[in-house]
Amino acid sequence: MDTPLNITPISSWFEGLSLPLIIAGPCSAESEEQVMDAALQLAGIERVKVFRAGIWKPRTRPGSFEGAGEKGLRWLQRVQRETGLLVTTEVATPAHVQMALDYGIDIVWIGARTTASPFTTEQLAVALSHSNIPVLVKNPITPDLELWIGALERFNRMGITKLAAVHRGFYPYEHSRLRNIPKWELAIDLKSRFPDLPILCDPSHIAGRADMVAQVAQHGLNLSLDGLMVEVHPNPSAALSDARQQVSPHFFSQLLQKLIFRDSSSACSEYVDFIEQTRNKIDSIDQQIIELLANRMKLVEQIGEYKRDNNVTVFQLRRWERILESRVEYGERLGLSEEYIKNLLRMVHKESIRRQAEILGSKSQPNSNE
Numbered sequence: 001m002d003t004p005l006n007i008t009p010i011s012s013w014f015e016g017l018s019l020p021l022i023i024a025g026p027c028s029a030e031s032e033e034q035v036m037d038a039a040l041q042l043a044g045i046e047r048v049k050v051f052r053a054g055i056w057k058p059r060t061r062p063g064s065f066e067g068a069g070e071k072g073l074r075w076l077q078r079v080q081r082e083t084g085l086l087v088t089t090e091v092a093t094p095a096h097v098q099m100a101l102d103y104g105i106d107i108v109w110i111g112a113r114t115t116a117s118p119f120t121t122e123q124l125a126v127a128l129s130h131s132n133i134p135v136l137v138k139n140p141i142t143p144d145l146e147l148w149i150g151a152l153e154r155f156n157r158m159g160i161t162k163l164a165a166v167h168r169g170f171y172p173y174e175h176s177r178l179r180n181i182p183k184w185e186l187a188i189d190l191k192s193r194f195p196d197l198p199i200l201c202d203p204s205h206i207a208g209r210a211d212m213v214a215q216v217a218q219h220g221l222n223l224s225l226d227g228l229m230v231e232v233h234p235n236p237s238a239a240l241s242d243a244r245q246q247v248s249p250h251f252f253s254q255l256l257q258k259l260i261f262r263d264s265s266s267a268c269s270e271y272v273d274f275i276e277q278t279r280n281k282i283d284s285i286d287q288q289i290i291e292l293l294a295n296r297m298k299l300v301e302q303i304g305e306y307k308r309d310n311n312v313t314v315f316q317l318r319r320w321e322r323i324l325e326s327r328v329e330y331g332e333r334l335g336l337s338e339e340y341i342k343n344l345l346r347m348v349h350k351e352s353i354r355r356q357a358e359i360l361g362s363k364s365q366p367n368s369n370e
């Protein structure tokens, strides 16, 4: 059993905040003009209450735009003064925390790469412990629910009760249609283990592409998540980071109008019931199974092309036997019957043969053994 987290509801963080909490703004603060342009347009959208912009950007490779740094905090202060929006940025070191507090930033978020490090989250929790600032904790890059919970607990133990999780998906080790695999089942598990903990959805980082943001956002809302953090840039194609996934303020405003919001006045307690939650997890897993089957098929096709181009017709009965044997053994270890795995594999294999036969041309006999 988990020790419950001590949580202050979002509606008590600041006056005028309610669920669903909508946070929007560019991936990075790039210039004062870009920040003000985005903020003024977003301030005109009623549902938007918090403006986001990364000041320090954790880039995978050095040399990419690494954020405006301290001067960007002054731009965010201007957003506070001129639009009345609350502002939030990512902090990744105690020095960032100090600067964010000095400049009166309203909310901070912990990025996915930072959540993955218990040493760093502990240091940040200490640095934030005497402030009253709300903290949003993104999930770690890897689908490790305990690591995510551990980070939330570290902040909570330091007295931070204005706490929310942000679900931004997980690094896809296999090719996926989306930038990050949502693995919604993890967000659902987190919600069921900590019903009071608000969870926001970041559809931008899950989708990785502007045209999928709405669909992912709707999925998050359907699961009763408590709000959205969306990347919105005045000129997405010119963005210095995450250009493909950012949407314009106009697009975002239309997107918000199309989204169906559940009545979330008491979203936590009214959280979807057990069967619905479990079905949602199954849906998410099925989606991953289908993506894996598609990845498998691509490899089968590559072998088919190789066979065609090299004129090889190798029949490897041993290969098929080994597939069956190893998968059946693996399945049995996981409590799945031999018959079930064999039937499943026969179906998968039959379709692989059909695809390879197509590639090899109708005159060749299907001789696939993947």
Ligand code: PEP
Pocket: 027, 028, 054, 058, 110, 111, 112, 113, 138, 168, 205
């Ligand atoms: C971001 O929000 O721009 C960001 C860097 O997010 P994440 O930590 O989820 O990758």
Ligand code: MN
Pocket: 027, 028, 231, 241, 242
């Ligand atoms: Mn980003």
